[in-house]
Amino acid sequence: MKLKGTRLKTLSSEIGKLDKEKLKIIQERNKERGLIIKELKTKGPSTLQTLSEATGLEKEKLFQHIIALRQLGKIAFMDKQDDQYLYGLSEGEEKA
Numbered sequence: 001m002k003l004k005g006t007r008l009k010t011l012s013s014e015i016g017k018l019d020k021e022k023l024k025i026i027q028e029r030n031k032e033r034g035l036i037i038k039e040l041k042t043k044g045p046s047t048l049q050t051l052s053e054a055t056g057l058e059k060e061k062l063f064q065h066i067i068a069l070r071q072l073g074k075i076a077f078m079d080k081q082d083d084q085y086l087y088g089l090s091e092g093e094e095k096a
Contacts, residue, residue: 033065045078045088
């Protein structure tokens with residue numbers, strides 16, 4: 001099936017828009033995760049509540065980032081404080 005020039009240009013521009021939208025989401029996600037890591041580097045192990053207050057992220061969104069960062073090996077559970085987990089940087093991340 002041959003695509004005519006106009007149709008091909010339209011598809012190409014639509015793909016470009018999608019990529020820009022995805023890129024924006026990825027950049028925002030990386031910025032938020034950077035805030036979490038920076039806070040943990042600066043202040044050490046922290047609870048979800050403390051991280052939420054320090055970064056300005058809602059707890060639900062913050063928790064999703066915590067899960068992802070744990071899966072990536074960037075942060076880990078450190079301890080418990082007043083029935084809340086303390087999250088901190090993994091060993092290799094403390095120096096990075």
